[in-house]
Amino acid sequence: MWLMSSRDLSRCSDEELLEIGLGDAEALGVLYDRYEDPMLAFFRRATGRADLAADLTAEVFAAALGSIGRFRPDLGSVRSWLFGIARHELAQMWRRRRVETEARRRMGMEPLMLGDEELRRIDELACGGEASLRLLAELPGEQREAVRGRVIDERDYAELAAELRCSEMVVRQRVSRGLRALRARMGDTR
Amino acid sequence: MNTLPQLRASLVAAAERQGQSAARAPRARRRTLRLALVAALVLLALAAVAVAATGVLGTGAPVRPTQPLKPSVGLGVPARGGSRILRASAADPAGGPRWGLRLVHTTRDLLCIQLGRLYHGQLGVLGLDGAFGNDRRFHPLPPDTIGRQPGAVNCQPEGGAVSLEVSGIPESGLMPEEGGLGVISRDRWVSYGLLGPDAVSVTYTDRGRSHTLKVEPGTGAYVIVLRGIETGPNRHGITSGGSGGAERPGGPPLPNPDGAITSITYRLDGHICEDSVKVAAARPCPRPSAAVRAPSLTPSRDLRRPLRVRLRRSALPGGYSATLSFTAPYAVPNALSGYSIASPSPCHGGGTIIDPINRDIVARARVTVPLEAVFANACGDSVLLEVLYSAAHSEPVPGPGSVLVGRVRVAIPR
Numbered sequence: 001m002w003l004m005s006s007r008d009l010s011r012c013s014d015e016e017l018l019e020i021g022l023g024d025a026e027a028l029g030v031l032y033d034r035y036e037d038p039m040l041a042f043f044r045r046a047t048g049r050a051d052l053a054a055d056l057t058a059e060v061f062a063a064a065l066g067s068i069g070r071f072r073p074d075l076g077s078v079r080s081w082l083f084g085i086a087r088h089e090l091a092q093m094w095r096r097r098r099v100e101t102e103a104r105r106r107m108g109m110e111p112l113m114l115g116d117e118e119l120r121r122i123d124e125l126a127c128g129g130e131a132s133l134r135l136l137a138e139l140p141g142e143q144r145e146a147v148r149g150r151v152i153d154e155r156d157y158a159e160l161a162a163e164l165r166c167s168e169m170v171v172r173q174r175v176s177r178g179l180r181a182l183r184a185r186m187g188d189t190r
Numbered sequence: 191m192n193t194l195p196q197l198r199a200s201l202v203a204a205a206e207r208q209g210q211s212a213a214r215a216p217r218a219r220r221r222t223l224r225l226a227l228v229a230a231l232v233l234l235a236l237a238a239v240a241v242a243a244t245g246v247l248g249t250g251a252p253v254r255p256t257q258p259l260k261p262s263v264g265l266g267v268p269a270r271g272g273s274r275i276l277r278a279s280a281a282d283p284a285g286g287p288r289w290g291l292r293l294v295h296t297t298r299d300l301l302c303i304q305l306g307r308l309y310h311g312q313l314g315v316l317g318l319d320g321a322f323g324n325d326r327r328f329h330p331l332p333p334d335t336i337g338r339q340p341g342a343v344n345c346q347p348e349g350g351a352v353s354l355e356v357s358g359i360p361e362s363g364l365m366p367e368e369g370g371l372g373v374i375s376r377d378r379w380v381s382y383g384l385l386g387p388d389a390v391s392v393t394y395t396d397r398g399r400s401h402t403l404k405v406e407p408g409t410g411a412y413v414i415v416l417r418g419i420e421t422g423p424n425r426h427g428i429t430s431g432g433s434g435g436a437e438r439p440g441g442p443p444l445p446n447p448d449g450a451i452t453s454i455t456y457r458l459d460g461h462i463c464e465d466s467v468k469v470a471a472a473r474p475c476p477r478p479s480a481a482v483r484a485p486s487l488t489p490s491r492d493l494r495r496p497l498r499v500r501l502r503r504s505a506l507p508g509g510y511s512a513t514l515s516f517t518a519p520y521a522v523p524n525a526l527s528g529y530s531i532a533s534p535s536p537c538h539g540g541g542t543i544i545d546p547i548n549r550d551i552v553a554r555a556r557v558t559v560p561l562e563a564v565f566a567n568a569c570g571d572s573v574l575l576e577v578l579y580s581a582a583h584s585e586p587v588p589g590p591g592s593v594l595v596g597r598v599r600v601a602i603p604r
Contacts, residue, residue, distance in 0.1 A: 025205035032198050040193055054194060061201050065208065098543070107204040112197060121193045 014078035018071055032061060035082055037125055042083070044126035045152065046090055050119040053126075055099040058112055060086045062103035080156045135185045136178075143178035150175045247287070250327035253315060253364065256338040262550035265345055266298030266525065268333035278411040279308055282378070284361065287316065287328065289415045291382060294333045295348070298525035298550070302345040303352065303384050305413065306331045307363045315364040322364075331363075339365045342380075347526050351410065353383035355450060357418060377418025381450050385410030390457050394450040416450060495519060497577060497598040501564065510603070512564040516577050516596055521553035529595065531559060532576045565602055572601045 009017065009030045021028040039060060043053035063085050071081055093099050104111075136144055136152075142164075149160045150171070161168045192198050259267045272295030279290040290308035295301055306313040309328040317325035336343050341356045342365050359365070359378045381394060389410030393402045396416050405412040444465050445451040453466040456475055463475035497516045504511040514531060522528050529547040547559055565573050580592040 021205060022209045025202045025209060028205045029198055029202040032201055033192065036192055036194065036198070054197070057194070058197050058200075061197070062204070065201065065205055098545075108207060109200045109204050110196075112194065112200075118194060125193070 015073050018068055018078055021065075021068055028065065031078070035079070039082070039086060040122050041125040042086060042152075043090070044122050047093075050122035051114055052093070052099060053122050054112055054114055054118065056086070056089050056093065058109065059089050059100055059103050062107045062109050063089070065107055066103055076156055076158075080159075083155070135182055138185070139178050139181060143174045143181065146171050146174035147178035147182070151179070247309060247316075247326070247328040249309075250317060250322055250325055250329045252330040252332055253335050253338075255332075255335050259334055259337055260549075261297040264298075264525075264548050265300055265302065265337055266296035268336070269295045269297050272296070273333040275308070275311060275313060276406055276409060276411045278406040278409075278413050280413045280415045282307075282361065282415055283417050289363070289380065289413055291411055291413055292333065293384075293409070294336055296336070296345070296525075299348055300345040300525050301348045301350065301384075302336045302343055303382070303411070304331070304333070304336055304339065305342040305359070305363070305380060305382055316362045318362040319360050321360070321362040329364075341365055345525075351384060351386040351389075353381070353385060353445065353451065353454070355379070355381050359418075379416045379418050379450060380413065381416075382413040383411070385412070385454060385456075388456045388458055390455040390462065392445075392451050393453045393455070395452055396450065400452065414450060495577075495596045497575065497596040499564075499575065499598055499600050501600070501603065504563070510564050512561045512600070513558055514561055514575060514577075514598075515556060515558040518551045518553060518555050518557050519595060520579055520581075522549070522551040524550065527579070527581045529557070529577060529579050530592075531561070532578055534574055534576070564600065572599050574599050 009024075009027050012020075012027065012030070014031060014034070017027040017031040021031065036057070039057045040053050043056045044050055047053060047056070060082065064082055071078070076084075089100065101111075136147060139147065145164060146160065149155045149163070150157070157168045157171050160171045164171060259265060261267050274293055276291040276293060279288040281288055287307040287309045290306065290313055292304045292306070292313045293301060294304055304313065307316055307328070308314075312328075312330050314328050314330040315321060317323065317327045317329060322329055331339075336345065342359060342363070344352050344354055346352050357377065357379045359380050361378060381392075383392075385392075385405055387408055387410060389405045389412075391402050391404045392412050392414070393400060394414055395401075403412055403414060445454055445467050452468075453464045455462060455464045457463075458475060463473045465475050495516050497514060500513050500515075501510045502512065503509070518529065520527070525548075529551065531545045531547065532542050533545075534542045545559070545561070547557065551557055561575075564575075574597065576597045577595040578592045579595050
């Protein structure tokens, strides 16, 4: 049996939190704490709307909770798994023009009530990236695709390598060079 | 501090409920399950040997539609005598039944192309990778399942052409259910399409080698099945192109730059030409002289119809649901035209929520549409609702190609 305080949980890896999550629900709370803001920012950038970002984030965590037993660490990290679900939810939303609620309904989760303060905070999470996005557009094509895939779309190196039809090492180099160029250009603009 | 503390609390509470229900599972049941699992594994092993040795599969229950189709709603239902298996087929990289295609004409004048595994002249799926309890049987896919296989079905207006590249199709051929993340051990990358009577062949690359495949004469149908490239946790991400991004208005589809197909060869007016992903193709096909435009509709003076909205208290976010009603100025006899309700949001970065009214409508009929969480898209004290009509197959969205039937601003009751 797992008996851990929340302080202990904060030292657990993502995989450990997921493993003990059904025995100790607070472990999933700690995992949520780690990915709440990146997930909200990801969806806010993708949809341009804070309310949709909140709804989609809720659906991702509900879907993750419903399929914890199917997570396979040999296929990738918890981060990749969560953002894989996120991209799936996003694709579903574009296709159906609405945010799915099936996972939340299955898990018996209450509908979210969003106030102006929550929406403003979600907007702020994504706002810092807008200047970077403008600079990103100026990078050479290969670097731009690699940085976008890795940093904005939160995808794995292996997955990007397959899509870009090159090795993981090459993708890492492109991301590294692209980020270095972005840092240099951001320095120029300040 | 969390941005959405309510969501965190709701998630933790749901996890607690999940944990409690798992703990309640009686031990005896687990023992029974274990025995059943051992028995199933033995049967599976025997079935696998039988398939490998003889190529004979048992036939199991047919795939059921997720929701019953209706003749005048959405895709419609398969028209009587309007379905047939095409000759185009492809081997699977791991062997077993070939992959094939079926054409399904629907009562809403759509032509759907449906992908699946072929066995004894039937289209179906296999009991693999979690599908049908891994029974390794063949399960027929009736034509009325066109609504449940996203990625493995594409519906277009009749006479249209389409070229699709889809990743994440399970080896079984059965697409994961909505929101389902089943364990899929072997995905496929499938290119398939219907290129029309002028198409001659498609050229594609597989592991760096180029291959050319003749398409089915008359229909231009083809199917290519490759090993999946998404082996990570994102394997369920279905990417497709052709019907949307790579389609050329007024002409046949262009190859998708992100797909396996590198060129499509056509015979136009007796001359061979090709559409290629390369910028400088040797024999490029002529571009259509004029793009097909959605019929131009200018709203007449009496087109604008008053919209009526009736609000109801609701437990949903937004506090109210509503019914919106209007008198339809145009008939919608099939899926090639339609109305939608748009709710533009001037705040939170803009954007517009579009709810298509995806059904046949008689001209001058009174149309009533339920709206859930009507104020979910509101930015202040009110929400704007618009009814749009388009004579094109795509969902009516604000802008050219659609006309505004009516507009109403609804205030949040105080």
